Amino acid sequence: MAGIAEAAESREWFLTAYAPDGVPTSDHLKLRTVKLALDADSIPHQHVAVEALWVAVDPFIRFMMNGREDGLYFPQFDVNQVIKGFGLARVIRSTDDKFSEGDTVIESFLPIAEYSVIPTASLRKVDPKAEIALSDYLGPLGLPGFTAWVGIELIANPKPGSTVFISAAAGGVGMLAGQLAKFRSCRVIGSTGLDEKVKLLKELGYDDAFNYHKETDLDTALSRYFPNGIDVYLDNVGGKMLEAVLNHVNTGACIPLCGMISQYNKTWTEREGVRNLMNMVGKSVTMQGFLVSSYFDRFGEFTEKMETYMIDGKIKSQSTIYHGIESFLEAFASIFSSSNVGKVIIQVRP
Ligand code: NAP
Numbered sequence: 001m002a003g004i005a006e007a008a009e010s011r012e013w014f015l016t017a018y019a020p021d022g023v024p025t026s027d028h029l030k031l032r033t034v035k036l037a038l039d040a041d042s043i044p045h046q047h048v049a050v051e052a053l054w055v056a057v058d059p060f061i062r063f064m065m066n067g068r069e070d071g072l073y074f075p076q077f078d079v080n081q082v083i084k085g086f087g088l089a090r091v092i093r094s095t096d097d098k099f100s101e102g103d104t105v106i107e108s109f110l111p112i113a114e115y116s117v118i119p120t121a122s123l124r125k126v127d128p129k130a131e132i133a134l135s136d137y138l139g140p141l142g143l144p145g146f147t148a149w150v151g152i153e154l155i156a157n158p159k160p161g162s163t164v165f166i167s168a169a170a171g172g173v174g175m176l177a178g179q180l181a182k183f184r185s186c187r188v189i190g191s192t193g194l195d196e197k198v199k200l201l202k203e204l205g206y207d208d209a210f211n212y213h214k215e216t217d218l219d220t221a222l223s224r225y226f227p228n229g230i231d232v233y234l235d236n237v238g239g240k241m242l243e244a245v246l247n248h249v250n251t252g253a254c255i256p257l258c259g260m261i262s263q264y265n266k267t268w269t270e271r272e273g274v275r276n277l278m279n280m281v282g283k284s285v286t287m288q289g290f291l292v293s294s295y296f297d298r299f300g301e302f303t304e305k306m307e308t309y310m311i312d313g314k315i316k317s318q319s320t321i322y323h324g325i326e327s328f329l330e331a332f333a334s335i336f337s338s339s340n341v342g343k344v345i346i347q348v349r350p
Helices: 059-064 134-138 143-156 172-183 195-203 218-225 239-245 278-282 292-311 325-334
Strands: 007-015 029-037 047-056 084-094 104-111 115-119 163-166 187-192 208-211 230-234 249-257 286-289 319-323 343-347
Touching: 007 115, 007 325, 029 115, 029 325, 047 104, 047 134, 047 325, 059 084, 084 134, 104 115, 104 134, 134 343, 143 172, 143 230, 143 249, 143 292, 163 172, 172 187, 172 230, 187 195, 195 208, 208 218, 218 239, 230 239, 239 249, 319 325, 325 343
Parallel strands: 163 187, 163 230, 187 208, 230 249, 249 286, 319 343
Antiparallel strands: 007 029, 047 084, 047 115, 047 343, 084 104
16 A cells, blocks of 8 residues: 555455354355545544554464354454454554554454554564564464464473474474474474375474374374373374373373364364373373463563574474465365465465
């Protein structure tokens, strides 16, 4: 947009119906064009008008459109309202002294829209380092990186030599979690759903990795990959994999429950149960669910460390990039398959 326009045509994704189960489709999410007033009188006090630059396609969005609060207990999007997710945007007009035109900002609940007017209360300015791509502030330096850091560093805190297993290992969180566990001299093994991602994980420093789609019996597979048992399991998928892991835990094992993406498109009565929780008793296992929002007081410390790792080339990451706001639905559906590598992000504006 040249200069500061008084109004903008903006395409935005809105919820047309809740999706209690299944992968959301165009029956639930639609794109519409709205005209947004951007003149100074139309921006309330302590708000900014922004144009979206990058949007992260995060699994938590699924929990805000199933029409009931469970699992993450996030508030539901309202029908007919624009949906939101983690995003990077550029300020084009501000009524808050702390933000100026041209600032790059990050917002956890940015409207999935080309333009929007949003409150500044939870907005954070981003001062990107020259050596780091802006989109990395949604990946290694954003929600996935922070989640990996909380799961490995703060919750699991594995000792050198521990055996660490990570599922959805080639996703945004898993890719980074494995590298963090390697810094602690652990033996790290990941599962993923494509052979090319198995190869990538080994290139990223994982000691081993396997394609779970090719394993007919997960319990047998884990016996093969973990002859000495599992000390830490960062669970990103839940369901059958979590159950199989519980047959292979060592005494004192720690299981940070990060997410359960294999179960997100099912109502709770349809989700897979875990039949062998009793193993946790005999093996004194700690299983801890967590939301990174409870750890935001450590975000500064995390950012400092992760930026250094990245500038020093110690941490590598990959992402799958979709282009244009119109790609959101396709990009969103893709995270419930094995088709993508790393974090899925949308470049809204070049
Ligand atoms: P992501 O980059 O979008 O990766 C998702 C991956 O999950 C897919 O690429 C796929 O990889 C795997 N997957 C999809 N459907 C599956 C199924 N039915 N069974 C097994 N695997 C399946 O996700 P992410 O951002 O890394 O997030 C990973 C997990 O962390 C999610 O469960 C997410 O909800 C959770 N999370 C938690 C927090 C928190 O605060 N606790 C914060 C962020 C994310 P493969 O099939 O190839 O393995």
